[in-house]
Amino acid sequence: GENVEQHPSTLSVQEGDSAVIKCTYSDSASNYFPWYKQELGKRPQLIIDIRSNVGEKKDQRIAVTLNKTAKHFSLHITETQPEDSAVYFCAATRNTGTASKLTFGTGTRLQVTL
Amino acid sequence: EAQVTQNPRYLITVTGKKLTVTCSQNMNHEYMSWYRQDPGLGLRQIYYSMNVEVTDKGDVPEGYKVSRKEKRNFPLILESPSPNQTSLYFCASSFLDRNTEAFFGQGTRLTVV
Numbered sequence: 238g239e240n241v242e243q244h245p246s247t248l249s250v251q252e253g254d255s256a257v258i259k260c261t262y263s264d265s266a267s268n269y270f271p272w273y274k275q276e277l278g279k280r281p282q283l284i285i286d287i288r289s290n291v292g293e294k295k296d297q298r299i300a301v302t303l304n305k306t307a308k309h310f311s312l313h314i315t316e317t318q319p320e321d322s323a324v325y326f327c328a329a330t331r332n333t334g335t336a337s338k339l340t341f342g343t344g345t346r347l348q349v350t351l
Numbered sequence: 352e353a354q355v356t357q358n359p360r361y362l363i364t365v366t367g368k369k370l371t372v373t374c375s376q377n378m379n380h381e382y383m384s385w386y387r388q389d390p391g392l393g394l395r396q397i398y399y400s401m402n403v404e405v406t407d408k409g410d411v412p413e414g415y416k417v418s419r420k421e422k423r424n425f426p427l428i429l430e431s432p433s434p435n436q437t438s439l440y441f442c443a444s445s446f447l448d449r450n451t452e453a454f455f456g457q458g459t460r461l462t463v464v
Binding site (some may be wrong): 238243246268271273277279280281282283288326330332338339340341342343344 | 384386391392393394395396399409410434443448449450452453455456457458
């Protein structure tokens, strides 16, 4: 089955700096890679996703890159703000139309300090 | 409003006392799943269902049961809870035939003493 590794497990940055979280996956057939943000005491919520036919996707201050050859994808947050402090999860899935299982990384706790 | 609703939000129980955590979604999603979240281990899938009466084990199914008698509901059953099942549980749902967002419930914090 799929295995997703995520690094680092904790990340502390100063407000205004950039943050990068990296994930690798094992199943070369995985074709969908979402990122979820979980604020303290809340449910995980999707912040950005990328499909295997795209190498990069941006949405304001966040971007995700995908390298299918190396089987890794990364989340980039620029101009970090205190409200970016949360746990971030990457995930990978192979959606075949009759099966779809999200496998999550172990999470990165991002702390944005003033 | 599109949502996934779990109940209860918090539960403290004793070892061996059967309990059920309910999950309901109003988005007509085929795919529903249960995860447990533990520090340092991320979100691990317990069971999933691809449609009514179709369920299968995830990565950590031991000690849990599920059922899918209706499309909108996917309860998680702990027949004989043990302290190692103390965790934060999330239900999630999504469409099966396309790569789209998985919506999560609010979470259930379970403590087994």
